[in-house]
Amino acid sequence: MQKYSYYLGKFQLHSSDKEIKDLVIAWIFISIAFAIVRSSGDYLSNKFLILIAISAVTVGLGFLLHELAHKVVAQHYHCWAEFRADITMLILALLMSFLGFVFIAPGAVMIFGNINKRQNGIISLAGPLTNIIIAILLLPLLFISTSSLWKEIISAGYLINAWLGLFNMIPLWNFDGIKIWRWSKLAYIVTLIIAAILIFIFFKFAF
Secondary structure, eight states: OOEEEEEETTEEEEEEHHHHHHHHHHHHHHHHHHHHHHTTTOOSSHHHHHHHHHHHHHHHHHHHHHHHHHHHHHHHTTOEEEEEEOHHHHHHHHHHHTTTOOOOOOEEEEEESOOOHHHHHHHHHHHHHHHHHHHHHHHHHHHHOOOHHHHHHHHHHHHHHHHHHHHTTOOSTTSHHHHHHHHOHHHHHHHHHHHHHHHHHHHHTTO
16 A cells, blocks of 8 residues: 655655545545535536535535545644545435435544544544634635626535535544543534534525
8 A cells, every 4th residue: 555745844744545546535525425416416517516516516625625634633643634434424425415405424534543532523523623714715705706606616615515514413423523522522512503603504595
C-alpha cells in the first residue's frame, strides 16, 4: 500500500492510496445520493447531471473537510488515522435517497492510538464543527446571491454542511455525537442546537 505525506503549514499529514480510493468512492456515492434527493424524480434530464456536479463540489467541500478535520486532530494527538468507506452504508444511502432522505454514514476515520475520553471527544467534535462553520460562512451568501445557478450551489453547500453537522450529532452507535456526549454534555448540546438552528433557517426561508 502506497503511503503519502502532505504538509499543512508545519503539520505533516499522512495518507495512503487506500484512503484516497475510499474517499473518492464515498464522495461519488454521496454526490449522486444528494443529487437524487434534489432532482424531484427527474433523473433523465440535463438538470440531473448539473445537480450531480453541484453535489460533487458541495459534498467535496463538506464531506472531505469533515473527514479531514477528524484526521488532522487525531494525528495531532499522535494517532494513526485514515478514512475507510463502508460500501454497505453507501449503497443504503443511495437507495434511501429515492425516498427523499439521505442516510449519511459513508464510513469513518479509523483511529489507533493512546487517547483519553477528552481527546476522543475533541477529535469527534472536529468533524461536525467544521461543517457548522462552513454553513455559517455560507449563510449570508444565501440572502445576497442573485444568480440562480450560484444560489443553487450555495444552497446545496449550506444544506449539505448543516445536515452533516446535525446528522453526525446522533448520540448512538459510532456517530460523532455519542463520543462528544461522553466527553462533554455541554459541548454536545451547544453543537446540536446550533446545527438544528441552521437546518431550521434553511427550511424557514425555503432556500
